[in-house]
Amino acid sequence: MDLLSDLNPEQRKAVTIQRGPILILAGAGSGKTRVITYRIAYLLHKKYAKPENILAITFTNKAADEMRTRIFKLLGDSHRMWIRTFHSTCARILRETSERIGITRNFTIYDEHDQLSLIKDCLHDCNIDTKAITPATVLSCINKIKQNLASSDHIDDELIRVLYKQYNKKLGDYNAVDFDDLILKTVELFRTDENVLMRYQNRFKYILVDEYQDTNRAQYELTKLLAAKHRNLCVVGDDDQSIYSWRGAEIKNILDFEKDFPDAVVIKLEQNYRSTKTILKAASGVVENNEYRKPKILWCDNDVGERLEVFEAVDAYNEAAYVARKIMELKLQDFNLGDIAVFYRINYQSRVFEECFIKYQIPYEVIGSLKFYERAEIKNVLAYLKVVTNPRDSVSLKRIINIPSRKIGYTTIEKVLSYGKEHNLTLYESLLQIEKITSIDRKTKKRIQDFVAMINGFIELSDTLSLYEFVLEIVKDSGYLESLAQEKTEREYIRRKNVEELLISIKDYAKEYPDATLRDYLADVSLRSEIDEWNATDERVNLMTLHNAKGLEFDIVFITGLEDGLIPHYKSQYELKQYEEERRLLYVGITRARKKLFLTFARQRDLFRGDFTYTTLSPFFREIPVDVFATTMESGLEM
DNA sequence: CAGGAGGGGCTTTTT
């Protein structure tokens, strides 16, 4: 098979091992995606596996789409394989078997915003002041418990234990799950139902997990359960690129793989094909200072390349102007704007770059900050769809009952809710019995009855219309589109444009997946991230956080805001494990660059409007070997 | 009882 000729000996070994557990420690730019795709192609080509026996897990939907495309190019077919993220894999498994865990196929997936609404309701129910404990704190505790597969009996904090139970009870009542539930409930299902587990074990004879260093406890457990029978588990990752511990990721999953599978074949990919020698030297200089890592040496055969340019800016505006000027120079040198990326630690930093790039007329794309599917107007439309598929979803129902304004306000909802609590009914069921609630006046009852009649009408329609026609019907009939059409303010205009954009995207979706139901659509969009939507083009500079940069590469990279308190972030300064993760974050950023790297920092930065602080240089900056820097610096940098 | 206007608080990273 000639595809093996594209590979170096280590890569080839990883691709051709027929069975058993494999750990691939793949340094940055060492061709790990190539190894995974070629391995899948090889297994199928050699008839070791059928397409339906393959489960490949990626970190983002975008990575999954790319992998599918690559396999399609190699084999001419990529159907029946499962190439998905952990979350979308589990969503699908739960959909196929949901009745066994007490939810229906129509379950709603709650995002962080929905989770917070639910937690606020719980706090409200328990008469707890949000000043005593913030909803965000509760959310973070709940997520952690689920990510670590912790038992609720072992929660020390009484308050959290009560809230945790209440929160989960509500999710159950609403026929809804949160992100972490997708994994957690699948693990629980596999643990309790041997037949279901066996069905999936038999199906997935070969399992491949990418970015294994960023799996959490629940994902680890899920992987182990699925692979227990055939033991053809191939995990790929790099401990130096583990940057999601705050989301429950445990670096020890990759460090201890050989303990879990003593017969594992370990393959190290240490040749970097991406960057210049200079860039690699800078990256190594930084990451070598970490204590928690497997020792390794990344090397490359590429050119020495250009040295790193450093700029000390007066403030963030000066920093952005420098980046803009450099980008104009690069453009004159025939670089595509699409080959250029600007990275920063926090989304907030993107604003100054945006302002500046508009002024300099540099086309750009911001990836991540204001996520399309998290915009209020988009969530409103989706909430209508969620209520129609799952009327028990009270978070969505509450969201839309008065959007557009129907004069059904807070006090009325409270009355309906307390009636529901008394009679053990969901919000929707209570609305159906609105006649019986004596404390609500005639006029309000009429408004509610009209609303319920409208929703019921939508539910009936959902079977007869196509996905696109149906959504169009809803935004028109509900009066939502019209309410945005007033265009009194710039904001309302943008909102309407966004809703129209959503309609177009639904049309495209329906074209791509003609068989997809409303339920499929909702599951898909609930699990889509901003990076998934991003399409690299030649014409626009890419702006994103260091986290979003993982797995990507660009000719030219700017890493900005190299200041103490930003990289490392001030909240991660005090604990060594977090501190080292910040160092890895910088390492990830540096290793994205193929040809040229720019580092910038600002002497003062406005934390938020008008409040300036003087900064000091990032301690990580001093770890970069001095001889990789260009000698001609734009300012008198004190080293 | 609904809803708009105005004021104060806080911002890490995201499937």
Place this chain on the structure above:
DNA sequence: GCCCCTCCTG
């Protein structure tokens, strides 16, 4: 800049 809370009006 965004969200949430409060206060006031109709």
